[in-house]
Amino acid sequence: MEVLTFRQFVEEKWWPTYPAAAGNRHNTIREKEHHIRVHLQPALGALPLPQVRGEAVDSFFAKLAAKKLSPKSRKNVRATLRRILASAVEWGYLEALPFLPKIKVPEAPWDFFTKVESAQLLAAARNPEERLLLMFALHTGARAGEQLALQWGDIDFHSNLVVFRRSSTRGVVGHTKSGREAKVPLTASLAAALKAHRHMRSKLVFCNEDGSPLSLWQLHERLEMVCRRAGLRRIRWHDLRHSFASQLAGAGVPLRQIQAWLNHSTIQMSIR
Secondary structure, X not given: OOOOEHHXXXXXXXOOOHHHHHOOOHHHHHHHHHHHXXXXXXXXXXXXXXXXXXXXXXXXXXXXXXXXXOHHHHHHHHHHHHHHHXXXXXXXXXXXXXOOOOXXXXXXXXXXXXXXXXXXXXXXXXXXXXXXXXHHHHHHOOOHHHHHOOEHHHEEOOOOEEEEXXXXXXXXXXXXXXXXXEEEEOOHHHHHHHHHHOOOOOOEOOEOOOOOEOOHHXXXXXXXXXXXXXXXXXXXXXXXXXXXXXXXXXXXXXXXXXXXXXXXXXXXXXXX
Protein backbone atom coordinates (compact mmCIF):
# COMPACT_ATOMS: atom_id res chain seq x y z
CA MET A 1 0.00 0.00 0.00
CA GLU A 2 1.15 3.53 -0.79
CA VAL A 3 2.88 5.28 2.10
CA LEU A 4 1.05 8.53 2.80
CA THR A 5 2.27 11.48 4.78
CA PHE A 6 0.37 12.29 7.94
CA ARG A 7 -1.14 15.30 6.14
CA GLN A 8 -2.30 13.22 3.18
CA PHE A 9 -3.84 10.56 5.38
CA VAL A 10 -5.74 13.10 7.46
CA GLU A 11 -6.92 15.27 4.57
CA GLU A 12 -7.64 12.57 1.98
CA LYS A 13 -8.71 9.61 4.09
CA TRP A 14 -9.50 10.33 7.73
CA TRP A 15 -11.22 13.72 7.85
CA PRO A 16 -13.69 13.03 5.01
CA THR A 17 -14.65 9.73 6.65
CA TYR A 18 -14.22 9.31 10.39
CA PRO A 19 -16.05 12.20 12.15
CA ALA A 20 -19.23 11.64 10.14
CA ALA A 21 -19.05 7.86 10.43
CA ALA A 22 -18.56 8.10 14.20
CA GLY A 23 -21.47 10.54 14.54
CA ASN A 24 -19.32 13.13 16.30
CA ARG A 25 -21.17 16.10 17.78
CA HIS A 26 -20.67 19.52 16.18
CA ASN A 27 -18.54 20.69 19.09
CA THR A 28 -16.36 17.55 18.91
CA ILE A 29 -15.80 18.02 15.18
CA ARG A 30 -14.91 21.66 15.74
CA GLU A 31 -12.42 20.72 18.46
CA LYS A 32 -10.77 18.02 16.32
CA GLU A 33 -10.49 20.41 13.37
CA HIS A 34 -8.75 22.93 15.62
CA HIS A 35 -6.30 20.30 16.92
CA ILE A 36 -5.44 19.22 13.40
CA ARG A 37 -5.13 22.69 11.86
CA VAL A 38 -3.32 24.46 14.70
CA HIS A 39 -1.17 21.72 16.25
CA LEU A 40 -0.93 18.40 14.41
CA GLN A 41 -0.56 19.35 10.75
CA PRO A 42 2.07 22.09 11.25
CA ALA A 43 4.24 19.78 13.37
CA LEU A 44 3.63 16.31 11.90
CA GLY A 45 2.01 16.86 8.51
CA ALA A 46 5.12 16.35 6.38
CA LEU A 47 6.15 13.10 8.08
CA PRO A 48 5.41 9.74 6.42
CA LEU A 49 2.67 8.12 8.48
CA PRO A 50 4.92 5.31 9.86
CA GLN A 51 7.33 7.95 11.22
CA VAL A 52 4.69 9.55 13.44
CA ARG A 53 6.07 7.79 16.50
CA GLY A 54 8.89 7.79 19.04
CA GLU A 55 11.06 10.90 19.21
CA ALA A 56 8.92 12.83 16.73
CA VAL A 57 5.83 12.44 18.87
CA ASP A 58 7.62 13.03 22.18
CA SER A 59 9.21 16.18 20.76
CA PHE A 60 5.81 17.38 19.54
CA PHE A 61 4.23 17.10 22.99
CA ALA A 62 7.28 18.63 24.66
CA LYS A 63 6.87 21.68 22.43
CA LEU A 64 3.17 21.93 23.29
CA ALA A 65 4.12 21.99 26.98
CA ALA A 66 6.79 24.64 26.28
CA LYS A 67 4.08 26.78 24.67
CA LYS A 68 2.20 26.66 28.01
CA LEU A 69 -0.69 24.71 26.53
CA SER A 70 -2.65 23.40 29.50
CA PRO A 71 -2.46 19.70 30.43
CA LYS A 72 -6.14 19.28 29.59
CA SER A 73 -5.65 20.82 26.13
CA ARG A 74 -2.58 18.66 25.50
CA LYS A 75 -4.53 15.57 26.55
CA ASN A 76 -7.30 16.49 24.12
CA VAL A 77 -4.79 16.93 21.29
CA ARG A 78 -3.33 13.54 22.22
CA ALA A 79 -6.80 11.98 22.01
CA THR A 80 -7.29 13.36 18.49
CA LEU A 81 -3.87 12.12 17.37
CA ARG A 82 -4.49 8.71 18.88
CA ARG A 83 -7.85 8.41 17.12
CA ILE A 84 -6.25 9.30 13.77
CA LEU A 85 -3.46 6.76 14.23
CA ALA A 86 -5.90 4.10 15.46
CA SER A 87 -7.94 4.59 12.29
CA ALA A 88 -4.73 4.23 10.24
CA VAL A 89 -4.13 0.85 11.92
CA GLU A 90 -7.73 -0.27 11.44
CA TRP A 91 -7.70 0.70 7.77
CA GLY A 92 -4.35 -0.96 7.02
CA TYR A 93 -2.14 2.13 6.64
CA LEU A 94 -0.12 1.36 9.80
CA GLU A 95 0.96 -1.97 11.26
CA ALA A 96 0.58 -0.99 14.91
CA LEU A 97 -0.48 1.91 17.07
CA PRO A 98 2.62 3.78 18.30
CA PHE A 99 3.16 4.65 21.96
CA LEU A 100 2.00 8.13 22.90
CA PRO A 101 3.21 9.84 26.07
CA LYS A 102 0.65 9.91 28.88
CA ILE A 103 -0.47 13.32 30.08
CA LYS A 104 -1.68 13.82 33.64
CA VAL A 105 -4.41 16.39 34.12
CA PRO A 106 -4.82 17.87 37.62
CA GLU A 107 -8.26 17.52 39.17
CA ALA A 108 -10.35 20.46 37.99
CA PRO A 109 -11.53 22.70 40.84
CA TRP A 110 -15.29 22.98 41.25
CA ASP A 111 -17.72 24.52 43.65
CA PHE A 112 -21.37 24.23 44.61
CA PHE A 113 -23.99 26.12 46.56
CA THR A 114 -25.66 24.66 49.62
CA LYS A 115 -29.45 24.65 49.92
CA VAL A 116 -29.29 27.86 51.96
CA GLU A 117 -27.00 29.56 49.45
CA SER A 118 -29.24 28.44 46.58
CA ALA A 119 -32.20 30.08 48.31
CA GLN A 120 -30.16 33.28 48.72
CA LEU A 121 -29.31 33.21 45.03
CA LEU A 122 -32.93 32.82 43.92
CA ALA A 123 -34.09 35.53 46.32
CA ALA A 124 -31.69 38.00 44.68
CA ALA A 125 -33.13 37.53 41.18
CA ARG A 126 -34.53 40.75 39.69
CA ASN A 127 -37.69 39.21 38.26
CA PRO A 128 -39.53 35.86 37.94
CA GLU A 129 -37.93 35.09 34.56
CA GLU A 130 -34.39 35.50 35.88
CA ARG A 131 -35.32 33.49 38.97
CA LEU A 132 -36.69 30.67 36.82
CA LEU A 133 -33.54 30.60 34.70
CA LEU A 134 -31.45 29.90 37.81
CA MET A 135 -34.01 27.69 39.52
CA PHE A 136 -34.23 25.42 36.50
CA ALA A 137 -30.48 24.71 36.62
CA LEU A 138 -30.51 24.19 40.39
CA HIS A 139 -33.59 21.91 40.37
CA THR A 140 -32.78 19.77 37.31
CA GLY A 141 -28.98 19.68 37.03
CA ALA A 142 -29.29 20.50 33.33
CA ARG A 143 -26.15 21.22 31.37
CA ALA A 144 -26.11 24.76 29.98
CA GLY A 145 -26.53 23.53 26.41
CA GLU A 146 -29.49 21.36 27.39
CA GLN A 147 -31.20 24.28 29.06
CA LEU A 148 -30.57 26.56 26.09
CA ALA A 149 -32.11 23.99 23.71
CA LEU A 150 -35.09 23.12 25.92
CA GLN A 151 -38.49 23.35 24.21
CA TRP A 152 -41.97 23.47 25.74
CA GLY A 153 -42.67 20.08 24.19
CA ASP A 154 -39.91 18.61 26.37
CA ILE A 155 -41.88 19.38 29.54
CA ASP A 156 -44.58 16.95 30.63
CA PHE A 157 -46.64 18.79 33.24
CA HIS A 158 -49.03 15.84 33.58
CA SER A 159 -46.22 13.50 34.70
CA ASN A 160 -44.11 16.31 36.22
CA LEU A 161 -41.08 15.44 34.09
CA VAL A 162 -38.65 17.30 31.89
CA VAL A 163 -36.97 15.34 29.09
CA PHE A 164 -33.55 16.46 27.84
CA ARG A 165 -33.38 15.45 24.18
CA ARG A 166 -30.94 17.91 22.67
CA SER A 167 -28.19 20.39 23.45
CA SER A 168 -27.06 23.71 21.97
CA THR A 169 -23.37 24.40 21.40
CA ARG A 170 -22.44 27.83 20.01
CA GLY A 171 -25.90 28.09 18.54
CA VAL A 172 -25.83 24.68 16.84
CA VAL A 173 -28.40 22.22 18.23
CA GLY A 174 -27.56 18.52 18.31
CA HIS A 175 -28.02 15.53 20.57
CA THR A 176 -27.10 15.57 24.27
CA LYS A 177 -23.51 15.11 25.37
CA SER A 178 -24.11 11.44 26.19
CA GLY A 179 -26.19 10.87 23.07
CA ARG A 180 -29.08 9.69 25.28
CA GLU A 181 -32.26 11.29 26.55
CA ALA A 182 -32.57 11.98 30.26
CA LYS A 183 -35.77 12.37 32.29
CA VAL A 184 -35.70 14.47 35.44
CA PRO A 185 -38.68 15.06 37.77
CA LEU A 186 -39.97 18.60 38.22
CA THR A 187 -40.10 19.93 41.75
CA ALA A 188 -43.43 21.51 42.71
CA SER A 189 -41.90 24.99 42.84
CA LEU A 190 -40.21 24.57 39.46
CA ALA A 191 -43.39 23.27 37.82
CA ALA A 192 -45.35 26.24 39.17
CA ALA A 193 -42.70 28.72 37.98
CA LEU A 194 -42.63 27.16 34.50
CA LYS A 195 -46.43 27.35 34.18
CA ALA A 196 -46.40 30.99 35.25
CA HIS A 197 -43.61 31.74 32.75
CA ARG A 198 -45.19 30.02 29.74
CA HIS A 199 -45.02 32.33 26.72
CA MET A 200 -45.72 32.28 22.99
CA ARG A 201 -42.54 34.05 21.87
CA SER A 202 -40.82 30.84 20.81
CA LYS A 203 -40.95 27.08 21.17
CA LEU A 204 -37.85 27.54 23.34
CA VAL A 205 -38.53 27.76 27.07
CA PHE A 206 -35.65 30.18 27.67
CA CYS A 207 -35.23 32.88 25.04
CA ASN A 208 -34.87 36.61 24.51
CA GLU A 209 -37.83 38.98 24.25
CA ASP A 210 -37.82 38.63 20.46
CA GLY A 211 -37.87 34.83 20.70
CA SER A 212 -34.23 34.37 19.71
CA PRO A 213 -32.14 31.80 21.63
CA LEU A 214 -30.15 32.84 24.66
CA SER A 215 -26.39 32.48 24.47
CA LEU A 216 -24.05 30.77 26.92
CA TRP A 217 -22.53 34.18 27.61
CA GLN A 218 -25.94 35.48 28.73
CA LEU A 219 -26.25 32.63 31.25
CA HIS A 220 -22.83 33.38 32.73
CA GLU A 221 -23.54 37.11 32.84
CA ARG A 222 -26.84 36.70 34.67
CA LEU A 223 -25.40 34.26 37.20
CA GLU A 224 -22.50 36.59 37.96
CA MET A 225 -24.82 39.55 38.46
CA VAL A 226 -27.18 37.65 40.76
CA CYS A 227 -24.29 36.22 42.80
CA ARG A 228 -23.03 39.76 43.32
CA ARG A 229 -26.46 41.04 44.41
CA ALA A 230 -26.87 38.07 46.77
CA GLY A 231 -23.44 38.64 48.33
CA LEU A 232 -22.36 35.16 47.31
CA ARG A 233 -19.02 34.06 45.90
CA ARG A 234 -18.86 33.83 42.13
CA ILE A 235 -19.33 30.33 40.73
CA ARG A 236 -19.53 28.96 37.20
CA TRP A 237 -22.84 28.06 35.54
CA HIS A 238 -21.76 24.40 35.54
CA ASP A 239 -21.43 24.62 39.32
CA LEU A 240 -25.23 24.93 39.50
CA ARG A 241 -25.25 21.35 38.16
CA HIS A 242 -22.80 20.40 40.90
CA SER A 243 -25.12 22.11 43.41
CA PHE A 244 -28.05 19.98 42.21
CA ALA A 245 -26.04 16.76 42.61
CA SER A 246 -24.43 17.69 45.93
CA GLN A 247 -27.73 18.68 47.53
CA LEU A 248 -29.37 15.44 46.39
CA ALA A 249 -26.49 13.39 47.76
CA GLY A 250 -26.69 15.29 51.05
CA ALA A 251 -30.41 14.48 51.23
CA GLY A 252 -29.65 10.76 50.90
CA VAL A 253 -30.74 10.23 47.29
CA PRO A 254 -29.01 7.06 45.93
CA LEU A 255 -26.01 7.76 43.70
CA ARG A 256 -27.46 5.55 40.94
CA GLN A 257 -30.51 7.81 40.79
CA ILE A 258 -28.36 10.94 40.71
CA GLN A 259 -26.30 9.36 37.91
CA ALA A 260 -29.45 8.75 35.87
CA TRP A 261 -30.74 12.30 36.33
CA LEU A 262 -27.33 13.78 35.43
CA ASN A 263 -27.20 11.50 32.37
CA HIS A 264 -23.71 10.28 33.31
CA SER A 265 -22.41 7.08 31.76
CA THR A 266 -20.59 5.96 34.93
CA ILE A 267 -21.15 6.41 38.64
CA GLN A 268 -17.58 7.79 38.95
CA MET A 269 -18.58 10.85 36.92
CA SER A 270 -21.38 11.58 39.37
CA ILE A 271 -19.23 11.44 42.50
CA ARG A 272 -16.44 13.71 41.28
